[in-house]
Amino acid sequence: MTLNRRIGKSVFISLMGLILNACSISYSFTGTNINYDLIQTFSVENFFNDSGGGPANMEQLFTESLKEFYQRNTQLELVRNNGHLQFSGSINRYTITPQATVTSPDPNLPDRAGQMRLTISVEVDYENTVEDEYSLKKSFSFFKDYDPRTTSILQVESQLIEEIFDQILQDIFTATVANW
Secondary structure, three states: OOHHHHHHHHHHHHHHHHHHHHOOOOOOOOOOOOOOOOEEEEEEEOEEEEEOOOOOHHHHHHHHHHHHHHHHHHHOOOOOOOEEEEEEEEEEEEEEEEEEOOOOOOOOOOOOEEEEEEEEEEEEEEEOOOOOOEEEEEEEEEEEEEOOOOHHOOOOOOHHHHHHHHHHEEEHHHHHHHHH
């Protein structure tokens, strides 16, 4: 009887182990759904500034920020060319537009812009060479406002570009490897 109980307990423990192993759940703290057994590398071609505006180093800043973002948030290795995931594209919009007017108290002076908006759009061509159905070509855009009455674009441009790029990079990440 004792031998039968031991065998029964062993069989029960073995079955529970198999059941728990079959029902495993995979969690990712970065929100990616990358199969690292199949996808190990990514490559980023230099993005170009086709917008006609912005600082001279803007395309380099975006390209390097994209590389750093994926290195920081995935386990993928950056390679020079032909990564499993490939990024290319261009900055195709850089505009500063008035958003709100302020009426001048002096009737001889014209109304002024009370708020200006910097908008940047980036066209991204993403190729997943392993799982082609996830490849995409899409434009990502974001904006930030500033008050031209208290500051000039030259004073805030680099900060605004960084904040806009941060949001665009998050949107690209979500659209490519998070698939939300």
